[in-house]
Amino acid sequence: MNPMREPVIHVARVVLEAATPLSVTTGQPDSVLDTALVTDANGLPALPGTSLAGVLRHLWQAEYGEDSAKAVFGYQEGDEGTPSRVSVSWGALLDSRGQPAEGLLLGADRKRLREDDVLRAAAELVEQPVARERVSLSERGAAADTGKFDRAILPAGHRFALELTLAGGTDEEWQQLLGLLGHPGLRAGGATRAGLGRLQRVTCHAGTFDRRDREQAAAFLALGRGLADTEGLSEHQPAAQTGDAWLTATLRLEPEGPWRIGQGEPDPEANEEKPADLLPVTEGRIRWDGGTGRVEERSLLFPASGIKGALAHRFVFHAHCLAGRWAEDETATEAPEKTALFGSVKQDTKGKTESGWAGCLTLDDAWVEAEPERLRVMHNAIDRFTGGVRDRVLFEEEDLLGGEVRLRLTLDRRRLEQYAAELDMDTDTIRQALSRALSDLCEGRLALGSRTTIGNGIFRGRLEGPLGHWLDGEQRTMEAA
DSSP states (O other), X not given: OOGGGOSEEEEEEEEXXXXXXXXXXXXXXXXXXXXXXXXXXXXXXXXXXXXXXXXXHHHHHHHHOHHHHHHHHOEEETTEEEOOSEEEOOBEXXXXXXXXXXXXXXXXXXXXXXXXXHHHHHHTTTTSOEEEEEEEEOTTSSEEEEEEEEEEEBOTTOEEEEEEEEESOOHHHHHHHHHGGXXXXXXXXXXXXXXXXXXXXXXXXXXXXXXXXXXXXXXXXXXXXXXXXXXXXXXXXXXXXXXXXXXXXXXXXXXXXXXXXXXXXXXXXXXXXXXXXXXXXEEEEEEEETTEEEEEEEEEEEXXXXXXXXXXXXXXXXXXXXXXXXXXXXXXXXXXXXXXXXXXXXXXXXXXXXXXXXXXXEEEOEEOSSOXXXXXXXXXXXOTTTOSEEEEEEEEEEEEEOOOEEEEEEEEHHHHHHHHHHTTOOHHHHHHHHHHHHHHHHBTSSOOSSOGGGTOOOEEEEEXXXXXXHHTHHHHHHHHO
């Protein structure tokens, strides 16, 4: 049966905001980067409906089961199948006034791409993309061979307007579907476990129409076609229904000395003769005041990828210790606990394809809240043969002093327990190893960023939230022993 022939239609027009930078890409490289952003007919970054529909189906299946997901989102198995009762439109980018850039903009409408600050900044990403430089770490904690890669991103703060419909179904199903828009696992695009892709609901206007009723059928036909047209719909704030399956926490970090993560670009508007050779990472984002958006050009960024690699490496150390695996052989052994918590990359090995494994722990990018002091330090390179200074190798580094960072951590506890059961391991070992790794970070035993061997990157911090309470179970275990 065609779902659109269902007499009851549920409609919602939603605005989603990229709480962290978004990387929904084409899967193909461009002339500069390994990936390119998906764009619409206007050359603006877009949120494909297929991407969001896939994320919603995955979350629905995790919360309500595979059979329920097939009934709502459809399925195809051989000659059997049913169409999806859920329809998701493409997400159109919002301008600085909160109006979506729908359809192909022509004539006077096309001036919005040049005159609106938010749309102009987004359109410039085609010619001047913002990229995240990444590198894989080996078992020795150093950069892995051929492990350098990059990813194009859409800066945080951009908003998308879209329409979500459900044909037929009960009011309970509709509320459950809308509740997924506030789910902590609502992330789209790539590198969602390393800081990118978190979406948060800003507004939701919804309505249910029984087309067998003359008045409701007329109200349904009277709905405007634009994504910003909410007349005839009522504002709705559905609550996410996740129980204790997802645990979140805020990691508050304060540096104890100089620190710098990544390599930034010089500010073209800075009034200085020569910028430092090594700079902190800065990145633009969109800030909203009520319904008005503005472009914030350069904010100090604390990328989640800068902490995830170090945290995973220290987690492996503690996992090996707890499991009694010692470095008695020259052959390095990968900790299965790391695969369960942080996932693994899909790759070909000797002609056989190894399936990837999505991690259960996600970290969000963060920004430095208080403006830190800038510290410029001169360095030179030493000739290893003569012990003297090498010619023309004098360089300057700009470090940061002070500042506070708040990172959001989220753990899919249910999937972690499922993975642990499949790998035949104890979840308590994973919990203890993660707790000890985070304790090392918060107590200054795990440095982050550059030049950690000379004292940079030492932080003190604390973990606040349900995830922290779950990890505190290790303390009770140690007290009982």
